[in-house]
Amino acid sequence: MCRTVDLHQAVLAKNDENALALRRFLASRDTVAVNLMSSPGSGKTALLEQLLTRAVAAGTPAAAVTADLATENDATRLARSGAPVQQILTDGLCHLEAGMLQGRLEDWLPDGTRLLFVENVGNLVCPASYDLGETLRIALASVTEGEDKPVKYPAAFGLAQLVVVTKTDLADAVGFARETFLGGVQQVNPGVPVLETSARTGEGVDALLAHILRSAEGEETHTPVLARQHEKHLHSHANGTVREPGPVS
Template sequence: MCRTVDLHQAVLAKNDTNAVELRRTLDDRGTTAVNLMSSPGSGKTALLEALLTRAVAGGIPAAAVTADLATENDATRLARSGAPVRQILTDGLCHLEAGMLGAKLEGWLPEGTRLLFVENVGNLVCPASYDLGETLRIAMASVTEGEDKPVKYPAAFGLAHLVVVTKSDLAEAVEFDRDAFLGGVQQVNPGVPVIETSARTGEGVDALLAHVLRAADGLESHVPVLARQHEKHLHHHHDDEDASAADHSHAPSGATEHSHAPAGAADHSHAHAEAAQHSHAPAGTS
């Protein structure tokens, strides 16, 4: 009997296992991981530098890992905050994976780190499918990118616990349609909080840090609607598998089912359809 194996699902299942283990390790250390996702040029690094600077000034133990295909430019910039920073070079891979992050943290993450910010590769497609063991997932978009990003990238914004608008000081100059953007956000992720920020003026930076700290304390519990839908689908899929197994108890030896159970909780269940074409394995991480 032949069975078709979805390689992409197998890769995601392995990632989820690594994410569960990493989340448990970070929880034991009292560290909250924050996954930052956006397209290139959104101002993600500038905003993260501002957040780290505020955290250091406030005596909040924070660290950061930043990922890029090449160069250590972002790590150099973030280190100006005074926080511990490490760079991951993905050597062409369009996203981070939990195993890559865990390997970089091993033996480096300072004891007592309360907040670990993870700046994902600039991309709104691939990273949406990969749980990094984070507690808080933030999707960002700048006003200069236009107001349609949430509906064009529903997985990235639909699986976020928080949406952040960057470069808000330029909104008027670029004629940013705030109402259309917020409408799109609510369309793909009803009820998700939205914070508008500007790294240049400082607008919203304190509010964002406060939100992250509340999440670290378990006081922010938004569960993305897409995650809930995916969780419901998984339960339905498992019920069908259980019924099928009752009729076919002679499954071929060596066959493995990768059901891709949600990592940790429903708010870490990921929809993968948008990134199905990006199933290449990590190579050359450093």
């Protein structure tokens, strides 16, 4: 008898298993992972450098893993913060997977790391489907990308626990329709908090770091509607057991 296998679902189910193992590994080290997702050119790396610099200055043990298809440019930039940084080269893969991340962390993550920032590959499609064992998932969009990003990429923004607007110092220059953007965010993810930032001027960076630290201390975070729907349709393993759900996947 022939049996049809959905390879995409099989890959996601395997990733969910790896994400669960990674979540347990991070919990055992009291490390909180923050998954940063955006399109290329959103200013994600510049903002992350500011976050790391401020965390280091405040005495908060922080580290970062950054993923790209090629080059170690982002890791070089982030290392200027003084925080430990690792680069993952995906060799053409458009997203990070939990197994890739865990393989890098097991031999590298410094003892005592409280915050682990994961800069995902610049892409608003593929990364949305992959749980990385994170505590907090953030979707970023710059004002230069236009105000329709949330409704064009509903999975990326609909599964986020926080939405961050970047490059706000350019909003007037590019004619950013702020209310349209915010309306789109609420359409795909009702109730999700939105923070506005500028790495250039420093606007909103302290507020963003404070929000992340509150999440690290266990303060209740937003649960997206899409994530709640997902919990009703958990993947079943071949042995009939159901995976332990994470915050998002």
